[in-house]
Amino acid sequence: MKDSSTGEGPRITLNRENLDRLRRANGIGTEAELARILQVSPTTLWRVSNGEVAPSNQFIARALTAFPHTQFAVLFTVQQPAAA
Numbered sequence: 001m002k003d004s005s006t007g008e009g010p011r012i013t014l015n016r017e018n019l020d021r022l023r024r025a026n027g028i029g030t031e032a033e034l035a036r037i038l039q040v041s042p043t044t045l046w047r048v049s050n051g052e053v054a055p056s057n058q059f060i061a062r063a064l065t066a067f068p069h070t071q072f073a074v075l076f077t078v079q080q081p082a083a084a
Contacts, residue, residue: 008081009081010080011081012054012077012078012079013051013055013076013079014048014051014063014075014076015076015077016049016050018074018075019049019063022067022075026067031046038059038063039062040059040062044059055076060072060075063076
């Protein structure tokens, strides 16, 4: 639900620490290799990882497909906008 006073609603962010743990645990050696597996550019992976952009639905689906035994809440956080 969008907050009409600020124009901002909840935002999904990537939990980078957990993604890094999963990457290493699954023998994925580099960021470039992870980006290839997620079918995104290394730049997109970096921008999502650093919170510059929210992960798209496709990014989320690909991450959950790449790590099928991982729950959404392990890789992603839903952040509520700050109260005005």
